[in-house]
Amino acid sequence: MDKASGNSSIVVALDGPAASGKGTLARLISDHYGLAYLDTGTLYRGVAWLVMREGGDPADRERAAAAARDYAIEKLSGADIRTKEVGAAASVVAANSEVRAALLDFQRRFAETPPKNAVGAVLDGRDIGTVVCPDATVKFFVTASPKTRAHRRWLELIEARPELQESEIYQDLLERDARDAARDDAPMAAAQDAELLDTTHLSIDAAFAAARRVIDGVFRRCG
Ligand SMILES: Nc1ncnc2c1ncn2[C@@H]1O[C@H](COP(=O)(O)OP(=O)(O)O)[C@@H](O)[C@H]1O
Numbered sequence: 001m002d003k004a005s006g007n008s009s010i011v012v013a014l015d016g017p018a019a020s021g022k023g024t025l026a027r028l029i030s031d032h033y034g035l036a037y038l039d040t041g042t043l044y045r046g047v048a049w050l051v052m053r054e055g056g057d058p059a060d061r062e063r064a065a066a067a068a069r070d071y072a073i074e075k076l077s078g079a080d081i082r083t084k085e086v087g088a089a090a091s092v093v094a095a096n097s098e099v100r101a102a103l104l105d106f107q108r109r110f111a112e113t114p115p116k117n118a119v120g121a122v123l124d125g126r127d128i129g130t131v132v133c134p135d136a137t138v139k140f141f142v143t144a145s146p147k148t149r150a151h152r153r154w155l156e157l158i159e160a161r162p163e164l165q166e167s168e169i170y171q172d173l174l175e176r177d178a179r180d181a182a183r184d185d186a187p188m189a190a191a192q193d194a195e196l197l198d199t200t201h202l203s204i205d206a207a208f209a210a211a212r213r214v215i216d217g218v219f220r221r222c223g
Pocket residue numbers: 016017018019020021022023024025124152153155156199202203204205207
């Protein structure tokens with residue numbers, strides 16, 4: 001399937017706050033429509049992890065920028081980048097414009113020329129519909145109430161760390177959301193033409209069905 005505007009690849013963009021369900025939907029959309037998937041949060045988490053591994057401070061702008069310029073997925077072998085500490089550090093490096101600039105081309109190339117000859121790509125993050133792929137075929141802004149998101153993330157993390165309190169995850173998410181929304185460069189925001197998808201009261205299946213209705217509608221209009 002081609003985009004209505006030309007031959008460029010189909011792009012589904014998913015943005016929204018932490019633990020709203022972006023990645024879950026992105027994986028389902030990727031499988032269902034045969035699209036390549038890029039979790040752009042792993043790039044920022046990866047840069048933060050690389051800085052922290054060497055005892056660096058994620059707020060050290062030069063150091064974070066250098067890590068972003070040298071970023072390669074192979075360097076993360078064995079790293080647990082899903083922890084809340086790496087998440088918090090990721091939002092610090094993500095406020096650094098040089099880090100964002102160093103990671104932008106890779107994301108755009110992935111969207112424009114998806115790997116494995118896929119017909120398109122699905123990307124999730126904070127600025128996909130606004131900055132990385134402003135011409136995306138379909139855009140979603142996925143949300144859920146902060147309490148719901150904290151509960152979901154807590155359920156995900158307690159397996160590895162049973163001592164984690166839901167209240168501390170909640171505080172972490174609020175701080176991270178605030179930092180992501182307030183930064184000057186590519187702040188977390190819904191694109192004007194994004195479809196809002198509030199998953200607070202939706203099961204994963206129901207959220208995916210809602211996303212499919214939107215995507216199928218756009219594809220029908222695009223031919
Ligand atoms: N609609 C939903 N209902 C219940 N749990 C969900 C829903 N969507 C996602 N989850 C769970 O919430 C957690 C966070 O989802 P995830 O997709 O990783 O969010 P994000 O990518 O926005 O950070 C995961 O454990 C996931 O299984």
